[in-house]
Amino acid sequence: KAGVTQTPRYLIKTRGQQVTLSCSPISGHRSVSWYQQTPGQGLQFLFEYFSETQRNKGNFPGRFSGRQFSNSRSEMNVSTLELGDSALYLCASASGLTGPGELFFGEGSRLTVL
Amino acid sequence: AQTVTQSQPEMSVQEAETVTLSCTYDTSESDYYLFWYKQPPSRQMILVIRQEAYKQQNATENRFSVNFQKAAKSFSLKISDSQLGDAAMYFCAYPSQETSGSRLTFGEGTQLTVNP
Numbered sequence: 192k193a194g195v196t197q198t199p200r201y202l203i204k205t206r207g208q209q210v211t212l213s214c215s216p217i218s219g220h221r222s223v224s225w226y227q228q229t230p231g232q233g234l235q236f237l238f239e240y241f242s243e244t245q246r247n248k249g250n251f252p253g254r255f256s257g258r259q260f261s262n263s264r265s266e267m268n269v270s271t272l273e274l275g276d277s278a279l280y281l282c283a284s285a286s287g288l289t290g291p292g293e294l295f296f297g298e299g300s301r302l303t304v305l
Numbered sequence: 306a307q308t309v310t311q312s313q314p315e316m317s318v319q320e321a322e323t324v325t326l327s328c329t330y331d332t333s334e335s336d337y338y339l340f341w342y343k344q345p346p347s348r349q350m351i352l353v354i355r356q357e358a359y360k361q362q363n364a365t366e367n368r369f370s371v372n373f374q375k376a377a378k379s380f381s382l383k384i385s386d387s388q389l390g391d392a393a394m395y396f397c398a399y400p401s402q403e404t405s406g407s408r409l410t411f412g413e414g415t416q417l418t419v420n421p
Contacts, residue, residue: 194349224407234396234411247408279348285407291338291400294409296350 195297203303209270212300216284223265228279277304307332311412318387326382328397345393392419
């Protein structure tokens with residue numbers, strides 16, 4: 192069974208640009224969550240999508256957005272990038288039907304903002 | 306709001322020895338789960354062990370076990386017979402019941418070094 196796949200693994204952007212990250216969950220999983228990991232703030236929850244609907248949202252500005260497609264693949268977008276957005280962005284999938292269950296994480300997308 | 310605290314930023318252990326990582330949490334929920342996740346240098350987080358609060362018996366997974374003290378809100382992880390492959394960042398995590406468990410509150414993490 193394939194794991195959670197995140198693309199791209201690494202990317203470099205400049206301030207003011209926007210970025211889109213992609214996450215393919217484990218087959219059959221309908222819940223996709225996104226987390227931001229930084230040395231200063233640690234792991235912080237961004238949002239969760241379940242069956243194409245945002246089910247939960249963390250305390251991030253509106254520049255951070257996401258969506259989920261009918262095949263459960265998810266994308267997150269960050270607009271007007273700031274230096275502080277440099278982070279490892281982790282995606283996690285779960286069945287989403289009963290909880291709380293184990294979250295399966297991808298290897299992350301490392302974003303550097305210059 | 307739930308909070309999770311790991312007071313040991315770094316720990317080290319000799320290969321084959323035992324180490325205990327500490328975690329405390331705060332919650333107003335009466336029934337909940339607690340997790341320990343491991344993040345090795347490859348960065349992929351994997352679940353190490355899970356504890357259900359209503360179960361009095363401490364969870365065990367091979368060399369990994371927990372000491373769950375519900376009244377004290379303490380959830381420590383014991384690694385026995387430590388191996389080089391255990392070297393990683395370990396995170397204690399609390400899944401919010403209000404969000405179907407998908408929203409994890411993580412502790413700050415403990416970097417574990419295993420010395421040969």
